[in-house]
Amino acid sequence: MNSSKYQVIVVGAGISGLRCATLLQKAGLSVKVLEANHQVGGRLRNHKFNNGDKVDIGGQWVGPGQNRMYALIDELKAKTYPLYNRGKNILRHKGRLKTYVGVIPRLPVWHLIQVGWLLWRFDSLVKTIDCAAPYENKHAEKWDGMTLQSWINKNSVSETARKVFALGVSAVFTVEAKEISLLHALFYAKSGLSLDNLISVDGGAQQDRVHEGTAGLCETMALGLGDALELNAVVERVSYQSNEVEVKIRNQEEILKSDRIIFAIAPNQLQRLQFDPPMPLAKDQMWQHMPAGSCIKCVAQYEVPFWRELGLSGQSVCLDEDILINVSFDNSQKGKTSGLLMGFIEGKKAREWSVKSDADRKQAVLASFAAFFGPQALNAIDYVDQDWSKESYIRGCYAANFTPGAWTEFGVNLRTPIGPIHFAGTETANQWYGYMEGGLEAAERAVNEVIKSLGFY
Numbered sequence: 001m002n003s004s005k006y007q008v009i010v011v012g013a014g015i016s017g018l019r020c021a022t023l024l025q026k027a028g029l030s031v032k033v034l035e036a037n038h039q040v041g042g043r044l045r046n047h048k049f050n051n052g053d054k055v056d057i058g059g060q061w062v063g064p065g066q067n068r069m070y071a072l073i074d075e076l077k078a079k080t081y082p083l084y085n086r087g088k089n090i091l092r093h094k095g096r097l098k099t100y101v102g103v104i105p106r107l108p109v110w111h112l113i114q115v116g117w118l119l120w121r122f123d124s125l126v127k128t129i130d131c132a133a134p135y136e137n138k139h140a141e142k143w144d145g146m147t148l149q150s151w152i153n154k155n156s157v158s159e160t161a162r163k164v165f166a167l168g169v170s171a172v173f174t175v176e177a178k179e180i181s182l183l184h185a186l187f188y189a190k191s192g193l194s195l196d197n198l199i200s201v202d203g204g205a206q207q208d209r210v211h212e213g214t215a216g217l218c219e220t221m222a223l224g225l226g227d228a229l230e231l232n233a234v235v236e237r238v239s240y241q242s243n244e245v246e247v248k249i250r251n252q253e254e255i256l257k258s259d260r261i262i263f264a265i266a267p268n269q270l271q272r273l274q275f276d277p278p279m280p281l282a283k284d285q286m287w288q289h290m291p292a293g294s295c296i297k298c299v300a301q302y303e304v305p306f307w308r309e310l311g312l313s314g315q316s317v318c319l320d321e322d323i324l325i326n327v328s329f330d331n332s333q334k335g336k337t338s339g340l341l342m343g344f345i346e347g348k349k350a351r352e353w354s355v356k357s358d359a360d361r362k363q364a365v366l367a368s369f370a371a372f373f374g375p376q377a378l379n380a381i382d383y384v385d386q387d388w389s390k391e392s393y394i395r396g397c398y399a400a401n402f403t404p405g406a407w408t409e410f411g412v413n414l415r416t417p418i419g420p421i422h423f424a425g426t427e428t429a430n431q432w433y434g435y436m437e438g439g440l441e442a443a444e445r446a447v448n449e450v451i452k453s454l455g456f457y
């Protein structure tokens, strides 16, 4: 049987794996990147509408504090532009529309006070978290044993405030608040600086877009790797000893060998691999307690961004159950005449709507946009939705979440290498876990580990 040998094999050509490979090549190491899909980018992807305009149907925003992302964008000679954030936002509550500006919807004073209190209280707990070891917090056991929903219930007497907060939770984590622990929510928020930062546009995580889309960054990195990148290469089995790795790719006879391997794939994908010897129990169990969130990203294209002429920003928040889309944004691209409205279907709703027909979903999404912006929203000239749970090698997004109890039981294993096997990917990041920036941070850490372990320092 043939075999090729490299110093490092990287599995996964999402932003994290591609960054690993670029850094390893720059350090002069021989690298092979194996990507299961027929394209690079992982959770970053462009869709081309019938008129040729493109839109991000995966991760798209960058914001202050994501220094590695802005540096990469510069390095690859790409450019950013701000998300359209002028005009009024819309709140739909009990069938009625209200407009507001800023992050928090205009609610009766009592509910507003309650929302403000929840945010203040949550962010005061966030400040106590050390992202490198959230399980070492003196309240870790208590907070990890409690769901985020039970904390919300305990800290608010207003049902409307609870709904607003829960909506923010599903928009940030793509799960229901009952599915994650308070400790995970606090870690995630601290990792992205604060919850307020994660839900904000100007000065926050939704501030900027990348011209030609974030997937373009991955395509440029892939070009730089040349022959080192292999697409349609599904890694199935990994055998390892202290200084040697053997990799079996689906439907290939050849076994690839390397001194080290870096996995830059989501935990639910790691769990599907066959390791020989098997991964230590704690590592494997940790992955089993890190399910991906659920999200369908929906984008409708219009001749023009008609809502702007009505003085509206395209941003909406909906607290009503009869409407499918809870949160929307103006996703129009700079320099294009067409207008794009984008909405997310998240958490439980994403699971329910994942199994419905494309036509039913499109109709419900357009009806949601019409409920916010008027009947013109029904006249989309094109439409796309991307259900990330249907992607064989990703199976959910935006990222994995630790289930209750998992951080304190298994979290210490998150970033530890196992023999010659190292772990990158956004789900191993310290800062900006779940974000593109986190993927870059994790890549730097994993590459440093590998270079050091090979004795190149």
Ligand SMILES: Cc1cc2nc3c(=O)[nH]c(=O)nc-3n(C[C@H](O)[C@H](O)[C@H](O)COP(=O)(O)OP(=O)(O)OC[C@H]3O[C@@H](n4cnc5c(N)ncnc54)[C@H](O)[C@@H]3O)c2cc1C
Binding pocket: 011, 012, 013, 014, 015, 016, 017, 034, 035, 036, 037, 040, 041, 042, 043, 044, 057, 058, 059, 060, 061, 062, 233, 234, 235, 236, 264, 265, 266, 269, 295, 297, 388, 393, 394, 396, 397, 398, 399, 424, 425, 426, 427, 434, 435, 436, 437, 439
């Ligand atoms: C709808 C959506 C919206 C988002 N919004 C934002 C945002 O606005 N800002 C932001 O910063 N982040 C956002 N994110 C999150 C961001 O996209 C991710 O954090 C980031 O892309 C993860 O990169 P990664 O390289 O760690 O993993 P991935 O992108 O998942 O890459 C892993 C790669 O590994 C491959 N793979 C898996 N298994 C195997 C195998 N067995 N063999 C070989 N290859 C394998 C996969 O095909 C994939 O290409 C969003 C994500 C989604 C989906």
